[in-house]
Amino acid sequence: MxxxxxxxxxxxxxxxxxxxxxxxxxxxxxxxxxxxxxxxxxxxxxxxxxxxxxxxxxxxxxxxxxxxxxxxxxxxxxxxxxxxxxxxxxxxxxxxxxxxxxxxxxxxxxxxxxxxxxxxxxxxxxxxxxxxxxxxxxxxxxxGAAWVLCPAPAAATHAFRWLTGLLVELFGARVVPMSAPAHDSAAALASHVPHLLAGALAGAVQRAPVRDAVLALAAGSFRDGTRVAGTPAERTANMLLGNRARVLDELAEVSAFLGELAAALRAGDAAALTARYAEAAAARSALLDPRYAGRDREFRTDGDHAAEVSWLRGLGEEGGHLTGCQVDATTVSYTAWCPLAD
Amino acid sequence: MxxxxxxxxxxxxxxxxxxxxxxxxxxxxxxxxxxxxxxxxxxxxxxxxxxxxxxxxxxxxxxxxxxxxxxxxxxxxxxxxxxxxxxxxxxxxxxxxxxxxxxxxxxxxxxxxxxxxxxxxxxxxxxxxxxxxxxxxxxxxxxGAAWVLCPAPAAATHAFRWLTGLLVELFGARVVPMSAPAHDSAAALASHVPHLLAGALAGAVQRAPVRDAVLALAAGSFRDGTRVAGTPAERTANMLLGNRARVLDELAEVSAFLGELAAALRAGDAAALTARYAEAAAARSALLDPRYAGRDREFRTDGDHAAEVSWLRGLGEEGGHLTGCQVDATTVSYTAWCPLAD
CATH class of the missing domain: 3.40.50.720 (NAD(P)-binding Rossmann-like Domain)
Known part of the structure; x- marks a missing residue:
């Protein structure tokens, strides 16, 4: 730093x-x-x-x-x-x-x-x-990490503004403002379900009669796909249990897509398989090549905290983040970025 | 190089x-x-x-x-x-x-x-x-890649020996000798199923209403877990279709383990969840910290090719590999390594 x-x-x-x-x-x-x-x-x-x-x-x-x-x-x-x-x-x-x-x-x-x-x-x-x-x-x-903070109205808004400025200054953070439930829903797909998939892949290989041959061939896809299966088991269990309902809901969505891929494969349907992978690749492109528009915003420090918090949560739910928060006697100024539509 | x-x-x-x-x-x-x-x-x-x-x-x-x-x-x-x-x-x-x-x-x-x-x-x-x-x-x-070669008896043994030496010398390859069916079984878990999981995760996120928020939070586990979802869709489809039956079989094993994780999570059973992750982590440890014993072996060049091929295939199926193959007028000498038991 x-x-x-x-x-x-x-x-x-x-x-x-x-x-x-x-x-x-x-x-x-x-x-x-x-x-x-x-x-x-x-x-x-x-x-x-x-x-x-x-x-x-x-x-x-x-x-x-x-x-x-x-x-x-x-x-x-x-x-x-x-x-x-x-x-x-x-x-x-x-x-x-x-x-x-x-x-x-x-x-x-x-x-x-x-x-x-x-x-x-x-x-x-x-x-x-x-x-x-x-x-x-x-x-x-x-x-430079994405760092979620959950703003709330009233006095907590002051704490949020001050902490945002500190994280930006000291960690180069991209502060993502979200409500706690919005965070837990997004984190289910961004982190918790990936931990389940990694655990399932590594666990199935551990039980497979051909385990050692699989490990001998393991290159990028297996190494990457199982990486978080090596995190401390109790920490992972706590994380999943702390977001149980949302993780199970999002796992159902991922399993449904996996079912579509498997059905296309079973049917030998190259066109359907390719189409599903093109869909998946779109998420990957958006991840690797994010494009943002500036969305700076000012609020009165003594103004309507509920409106400020509502704007902040909306920004995070759209995938946006803050890279600055300046406060003077009358005004709070956010430097904000929001993803452009594909 | x-x-x-x-x-x-x-x-x-x-x-x-x-x-x-x-x-x-x-x-x-x-x-x-x-x-x-x-x-x-x-x-x-x-x-x-x-x-x-x-x-x-x-x-x-x-x-x-x-x-x-x-x-x-x-x-x-x-x-x-x-x-x-x-x-x-x-x-x-x-x-x-x-x-x-x-x-x-x-x-x-x-x-x-x-x-x-x-x-x-x-x-x-x-x-x-x-x-x-x-x-x-x-x-x-x-x-330095693991490089599978599929040896076969008779004249193909000569080609295998010569090619093994070339790959070791020019690519620093670890040559993994396997039969073609053994390769396709191991590759199903080492590469093809990981591509399915990555596609399912990225595809489900692409369809999710909270896609942009998910991408904003995506750190290691999501980036790693979706990486191969970005490979050219047609190439991935060809790979999966070229190994269809084995991929579907191994996907069933991975799905069964995923089902166990989900059941433990649904039941709020921290002990079961932790135990499954400990099992998964064992595969990860074996991957990251492989330990090998030398298993060098000589054969007569004019000897029993079937015995040589059988030994080679056995080595690969145990997770072993070759780092050398010298041939003189009477003898072929393999430098070989085989994983130690956990």
Whole structure:
């Protein structure tokens, strides 16, 4: 990444709780940017490792988050609601809270129950690796990532604006604003179903009598198609269970398309098979060659937060993202990009 | 790659017919190694492009292959039997023929019908790219690739030995010896079913109302899992149709595993889901961290070809490969590697 925090983010005091692959990468980058940042992990060995790397790592979660302006929450998905409650209790009301978990509805509902919607902004940086833990984390893992944030009206809008600016400045993030349910629907197809397919392919090969011959021939398609089958099994299970209904719905859509491909193959229908693959290739082209139009927008800082949030969520649901958020006394200015139609 | 052909392969006269991505990469590497090599493609524009790149490219297929010691056949799978017949008619009986197609039973049967089993060695270098055509070809695409060759008894054993040595020397290939049916079974899981899964995922997203939001969030798992959905649709269709029964059989196995994952997810059974992913991860570990024991073997050149071929096929079916084949007046010496049990 490119350097130190400047302007409104210089001097920010941050903390990261749960310093695995993603949380650890947030921690490393914030430290790299010269912020005063503390990390904490429930695993004493991970805390020792962080200390050995020169990172500030108090013994208790309360020491790590006290007096901070922003706290990032990582760690296993099922632990996030409890961690959120602990961190909220140990921080001031003005401290912005966000998480880096891969599903958003459950944690957003937990924040609602805890009365934290004014300062908790659900988040999900879209990055990962086959590996896990602080030892796999890096200052650059999240550089330039799509980073979902879920804006909500009222006070949470302030937290959203401030956090958006910070992620753009320090991570070069493309901030994708979405409601939590819209995120979980899109993530089902963008990430969770791909994990199911990878698991099924790798699992079937593991059971196949010809396993070793298959592995001997494995080139790009098998290596790529099974990569995320090697991620820690429990993490993957938590992710899928945290978005169960939507994942099963989207899996049904993917299975239906797979059924069409298999039917065309069984029938020896080259034209139908080619047509389905041309359809699939269109998604691939849109992915590889995205084209955007600018859609900058200003709102009054004291204006209608509901209209601002509605515009933001609409942008993300259209596949758009933010690369800037400037706030002055009267105006919030978003630098925004939206995909052009094919 | 590392340099010129030496020893027994210096001075070899080669040809490549069908100079797309794979054939073109063979051609470029052979030229790079200093061999006298000619290319030919049915597409005049491709021939022009090859000439512009300084490659020898006669106007007719007969001119390209006449007087050659070895001819590599590329091009669309359904055209291979006809191309094989044309090339056989235009070359001497001592000219070794091989192909680079992604299925092997059909072309092996065609060679049988044509009476060419003595000098045709079915082949399949396990490499590919999303792109197609000579412009995407490179001298290094096939470097170090697993390269299936299908040995057969009698005179074909001589061709197999000679070609194995050439591929090891000029491409750094790991030559995987298999029967054509064993190749097609293993390739169904190693390559063809992965193409179906990638097509289904990309196709379902293309049809999804939330397509643009999905693409905005797409990170590693979606990019990797759909990569081969972007390969030319007709090439993929030909590959699947060329191995139809085996692909459908193996797809049923993968679908069964997918069904187990979905059932565990539907039931909210974290333990079952984690156990299935642990099973899948074992295949991934075996893929990423292969460990081999040496299994060198010698045969008399005038000995029992059937025993030699049987040993070779057994090696490949166990996931093994060859990295050397030396032949002197009395002895053929294979340098061979076989995976250790987990």
């Amino acid at each position: 490119t350097g130190d925090a400047t302007g409104r983010y210089a001097g920010v005091r941050a903390a990261v709780v749960g310093t695995g692959l993603i949380g650890g990468s947030v921690l490393l980058r914030l430290a790299d940017a010269g912020l005063d940042v503390a990390g904490w992990d429930p695993d004493p060995a991970t805390r020792e490792r962080a200390r050995a790397a020169g990172l500030v790592t108090p013994d208790t979660i309360e020491q790590a988050v006290a007096g901070r302006d922003v706290v990032f929450l990582g760690g296993p998905l099922p632990t996030l609601p409890r961690t959120l409650a602990r961190v909220a209790a140990a921080t001031a009301p003005g401290c912005v809270l966000t998480d880096v978990g891969s599903t958003k509805v459950d944690v957003a509902e937990a924040a609602d129950r805890l009365g934290l919607t004014d300062r908790f902004v659900p988040g999900h940086p879209m990055a990962g690796a086959e590996s896990a833990g602080l030892t796999a984390a890096s200052t650059t893992l999240l550089a | 590392t340099g010129d052909a030496t020893g027994r392969y210096a001075g070899v006269r080669a040809a490549v017919v069908g100079t797309g991505l794979i054939g073109g990469s063979v051609l470029l590497r052979l030229a790079d190694a200093g061999l006298d090599v000619a290319g030919w493609d049915p597409d005049p524009a491709t021939r022009e492009r090859a000439r512009a790149a300084g490659l020898v490219t006669p106007d007719t297929i007969e001119q390209a292959v006449a007087g050659r010691d070895v001819v590599f056949l590329g091009g669309p799978l359904p055209t291979l039997p006809r191309t094989l017949a044309r090339v056989a008619a235009a070359t001497a009986p001592g000219c070794v023929l091989t192909d680079v197609g992604s299925t092997k039973v059909d072309v092996a049967e065609a060679a049988d019908r044509l009476g060419l089993t003595d000098r045709f060695v079915p082949g399949h270098p396990m490499a590919g790219a999303e792109s197609a055509g000579l412009t995407a070809a490179s001298t290094t695409l096939l470097a």
